[in-house]
Amino acid sequence: MKKAIFYHAGCPVCIEAETKILELVDEKKYIVEVVHFGSQGNRIAEAEKNGVKSVPALFIEGAVLHINYGASMEDVKILICV
Amino acid sequence: MKKAIFYHAGCPVCIEAETKILELVDEKKYIVEVVHFGSQGNRIAEAEKNGVKSVPALFIEGAVLHINYGASMEDVKILICV
Numbered sequence A, B: 001m002k003k004a005i006f007y008h009a010g011c012p013v014c015i016e017a018e019t020k021i022l023e024l025v026d027e028k029k030y031i032v033e034v035v036h037f038g039s040q041g042n043r044i045a046e047a048e049k050n051g052v053k054s055v056p057a058l059f060i061e062g063a064v065l066h067i068n069y070g071a072s073m074e075d076v077k078i079l080i081c082v
Helices: A011-024 A041-049 A074-078 B012-024 B041-049 B074-080
Strands: A001-006 A030-036 A052-060 A065-073 B001-006 B028-035 B054-060 B063-072
Touching: A001 A011, A001 A041, A011 A030, A011 A052, A011 A065, A011 B012, A011 B054, A011 B063, A030 A052, A041 A074, A041 B054, A052 B012, A065 A074, A065 B012, B012 B028, B012 B054, B012 B063, B041 B054, B041 B074, B054 B074, B063 B074
Parallel strands: A001 A030, B001 B028
Antiparallel strands: A001 A052, A052 A065, A065 B063, B001 B054, B054 B063
């Protein structure tokens, strides 16, 4: 089973992207872990290390797919106050 | 079977996104039609009508997911000379 991580911050753009990605995914091949920075601010450093510049973003097989644009990671850090 | 459309223009960013999306997709639920504007310039108007502003983009269930950023549709139209 492969793993992908969907990083988001709860914004409307994030929720729409999350819905679509989870609908699309082959659950027999991939587990998609959903990380919401609002409750998992401790995952921000990891996300940035993985190359996430904005949310929503899907980290998959070493690549980051930035999906539409909700907020920059800079804004996420300010708004979430970590 | 549901249908999604992946619009792109052959750029490296497009190819990476295409690879990841096709790897992720549940083929029992979704058919993903891949439209390359280089050979299917006649699909540009339809893509714009569907809300595509840049490539690569995935049109799914009435929503557009712009995935990373390869080129704007304006640039696509100039470069593809339709």
